[in-house]
Amino acid sequence: MPRDATPRRYLMCPPAHFKVTYSINPWMDPSKPVDLPLALAQWEDLRDRYRSLGHTVDLLDPRPGLPDMVFAANGATVIDGRVLGARFAHPERAAEAEAHLDWFRARGSTEIHEPVHINEGEGDLAVTASYILAGRGFRSSPLSHAEAQEFFGRPVIGLDLVDPRYYHLDTALSVLDSAADEIMYYPGAFSAGSRSVLARLFPDALIAEEPDAAALGLNAVSDGRHVLLPQSAAGLLAPLRERGFEPIGMDLGELLKGGGSVKCCTQELRT
16 A cells, blocks of 8 residues: 655755765765766756655755765754754864754754764664664764763664765665654664664564665655655665555766765755
């Protein structure tokens, strides 16, 4: 049976200054040029697709000198209107955190927490009805998990990432139906103990195969029915349809040069 979509509100940032001039993850190679007009067209296609599905997309103004601002998921985590800011692991992205907090303050947000410990927003924090799943191992500090739990008042489940290709949780795990605690993930990205935790908490999860994970197929966004994901992750399409979801393949190949795809470009504003 088809599932019901829930209208969502997203924050995105145009890739006006996107380029790869440094390498802070295995996907980034400064020797490979970026086609900026193509990157912008691919990003606009994603933005327009959200709007065509009935979702609201707010825009964050890009700032010169911050080429990774297009990956808006990393700038904050918002739950029940409460805003947990980001603190980036690498100095190249550090100023993005204040740009995001400035955006929230300008729109009247008052419940804002500037973090003490390193967390990279929804890159490493995934939200379901029962839990906040929190990645660690490459970017976010384990100490940020207790900070998030205290601020949001929700149980935080720490998960250890062990493969540098999956440097953020949102490259290895995606929430398909937040209300039903339904996820998909790639076990090979996680430590043995974390795999056991995921299997215990989510016994019915969709398990991704390595080729689809390697295409960043888990860097996806779901509204409870439509699942927007990289089009090259073809092996996920049939399993998603079998579960009643409607997968929508997106081409964000230029942005993949920076190590991100659909989810990386999309911060969910949970009000």
